[in-house]
Amino acid sequence: MPKIIVYGAQWCPDCRRTKDFLDKQKIDFEYVNVDVSLEASALVEQINKGKRIIPTLLIDGKSYTNPQNHELSKVLGLNPNGKIVLYGADWCGDCRRAKRFLTDNGLNFLSIDVDENPDAASYVEQINKGKRIIPTLLINDIPYTNPDNPTLQKVLQIEENVQDRIYDVLIIGGGAAGLTTAIYAQRDKFDSIILERKNIGGNAFITKSIENYPGFTKVSGPDLMDKMAEQVTILGAQIETGIEVKNIHKLNDYFKIDTNQKSFKSKSIVVATGSTYRTLGIDGEQDMIGAGVHFCATCDGAFYRDKEVIVIGGGNSALEEGMFLAGFCKKVKIVHRGENFSATETYIEKLKSFTNIEVFLNHTPLSFNANNTGIFQSATIQNNQNQQNIQLTADGVFIFIGLIPNTQSFNGILNLSSTQHILTKNLNQTNVPGIFAAGDCRHGAIAQVAAATGEGVVASYGVREYLKG
Numbered sequence: 001m002p003k004i005i006v007y008g009a010q011w012c013p014d015c016r017r018t019k020d021f022l023d024k025q026k027i028d029f030e031y032v033n034v035d036v037s038l039e040a041s042a043l044v045e046q047i048n049k050g051k052r053i054i055p056t057l058l059i060d061g062k063s064y065t066n067p068q069n070h071e072l073s074k075v076l077g078l079n080p081n082g083k084i085v086l087y088g089a090d091w092c093g094d095c096r097r098a099k100r101f102l103t104d105n106g107l108n109f110l111s112i113d114v115d116e117n118p119d120a121a122s123y124v125e126q127i128n129k130g131k132r133i134i135p136t137l138l139i140n141d142i143p144y145t146n147p148d149n150p151t152l153q154k155v156l157q158i159e160e161n162v163q164d165r166i167y168d169v170l171i172i173g174g175g176a177a178g179l180t181t182a183i184y185a186q187r188d189k190f191d192s193i194i195l196e197r198k199n200i201g202g203n204a205f206i207t208k209s210i211e212n213y214p215g216f217t218k219v220s221g222p223d224l225m226d227k228m229a230e231q232v233t234i235l236g237a238q239i240e241t242g243i244e245v246k247n248i249h250k251l252n253d254y255f256k257i258d259t260n261q262k263s264f265k266s267k268s269i270v271v272a273t274g275s276t277y278r279t280l281g282i283d284g285e286q287d288m289i290g291a292g293v294h295f296c297a298t299c300d301g302a303f304y305r306d307k308e309v310i311v312i313g314g315g316n317s318a319l320e321e322g323m324f325l326a327g328f329c330k331k332v333k334i335v336h337r338g339e340n341f342s343a344t345e346t347y348i349e350k351l352k353s354f355t356n357i358e359v360f361l362n363h364t365p366l367s368f369n370a371n372n373t374g375i376f377q378s379a380t381i382q383n384n385q386n387q388q389n390i391q392l393t394a395d396g397v398f399i400f401i402g403l404i405p406n407t408q409s410f411n412g413i414l415n416l417s418s419t420q421h422i423l424t425k426n427l428n429q430t431n432v433p434g435i436f437a438a439g440d441c442r443h444g445a446i447a448q449v450a451a452a453t454g455e456g457v458v459a460s461y462g463v464r465e466y467l468k469g
């Protein structure tokens with residue numbers, strides 16, 4: 001819990017109310033009597049611009065002047081069915097998803113940013129046995145590591161609601177393609193909903209800086225995606241996060257969409273599920289995910305400020321993320337199994353300006369090795385020419401070796417290519433009339449944000465033709 005100081009006086013009823021409230025909630029606080037401490041009295045006046053208003057509270061250094069009990073509940077994460085503390089960070093997608101779930105369900109939670117609070121960061125590592133996983137939630141003092149929405153629903157005893165509404169279009173995936181589809185569908189006056197299993201924004205959200213989206217010389221991925229989501233919301237589309245689509249059934253005149261929570265009904269569907277990081281499949285990789293092994297520099301890079309990291313891969317993403325890490329890490333070692341990088345010349349040229357990047361071309365990663373507490377400490381890589389093994393020590397490793405389409409749930413329903421991408425025809429129509437595909441999950445798609453938005457437009461035209469026809 002945060003450090004709480006209550007500045008008050010014996011005679012003040014609101015001070016008594018506040019103290020009683022905190023005591024009842026079993027929350028520790030320091031009490032300072034302003035009638036006894038001149039220093040405290042001066043501080044209260046300074047906080048309240050010359051006025052001597054009590055109680056004045058300092059909660060983790062932030063001041064609150066005579067807060068009512070419900071305001072304190074909000075700040076401290078107190079609810080009738082439990083106290084909720086969320087340890088997270090601004091850049092963390094799952095933190096946003098969990099926060100949105102709590103907010104949507106009217107729950108108070110105390111949000112602690114691990115980037116701003118080193119004690120909180122250590123606490124998260126301690127709870128997760130050395131692993132740096134966020135969000136970590138404390139619900140009535142019991143820790144939950146990155147709980148999904150069904151777990152939160154169960155633990156917080158939130159009643160499940162039944163969805164009877166039939167939407168015109170249900171969009172699976174809240175990335176650039178899905179959001180654009182929703183913008184066009186809403187403007188066509190179609191009642192639309194986006195179901196997103198994690199947080200809104202997709203892969204673009206985890207991209208620190210996008211420099212090739214028209215209209216912006218440079219834009220942060222989260223900013224761009226927040227703007228798209230805002231536009232979708234303003235136009236009136238519904239967005240539900242933490243909902244993973246598992247199956248689709250064709251009924252008479254609509255589809256039934258089964259998810260990890262409830263079922264939805266819609267007259268048409270756009271699959272815009274994008275793609276996910278490919279793994280190496282080597283020893284130690286799975287065991288140390290979150291304990292030194294990562295797939296997103298924007299998400300987890302901050303843990304490695306002034307430390308050494310290894311980057312695996314040789315394409316545009318690997319080099320871009322490697323250079324991003326080199327901006328604040330002590331050293332970045334890039335390992336690529338090819339003789340040359342497959343990235344474009346622009347990235348290769350830019351890489352040369354970094355003095356803290358060391359490159360290991362023509363080396364294949366064999367295993368990731370842990371220290372005696374299970375945390376990553378080195379990678380064994382093999383020189384492809386002389387088969388000699390090298391132990392590369394580092395504090396963490398980031399893997400950027402490509403993406404696989406998120407189409408597993410649609411295997412057997414939609415026709416897929418040999419690479420598991422969804423096959424489409426005119427206006428992004430799949431083999432099932434009424435189901436369309438857009439973005440990185442679609443066969444033939446160009447994996448770029450601008451392209452994904454265009455795919456969303458095309459799919460929305462397909463939907464329009466289908467619904468009007």
Ligand SMILES: Cc1cc2nc3c(=O)[nH]c(=O)nc-3n(C[C@H](O)[C@H](O)[C@H](O)COP(=O)(O)OP(=O)(O)OC[C@H]3O[C@@H](n4cnc5c(N)ncnc54)[C@H](O)[C@@H]3O)c2cc1C
Binds near residue numbers: 196244446
């Ligand atoms: C590291 C990195 C850097 C990049 N840099 C750039 C760049 O600089 N410029 C550029 O133009 N492009 C860049 N890209 C590519 C760009 O991010 C993608 O092309 C774009 O995000 C694709 O959008 P999308 O909507 O098709 O898919 P995604 O962004 O992948 O979104 C799909 C969404 O669907 C959700 N989903 C998946 N399955 C389900 C399910 N069953 N139920 C519910 N939801 C589901 C996912 O959680 C995800 O949020 C980068 C990609 C990466 C990974």
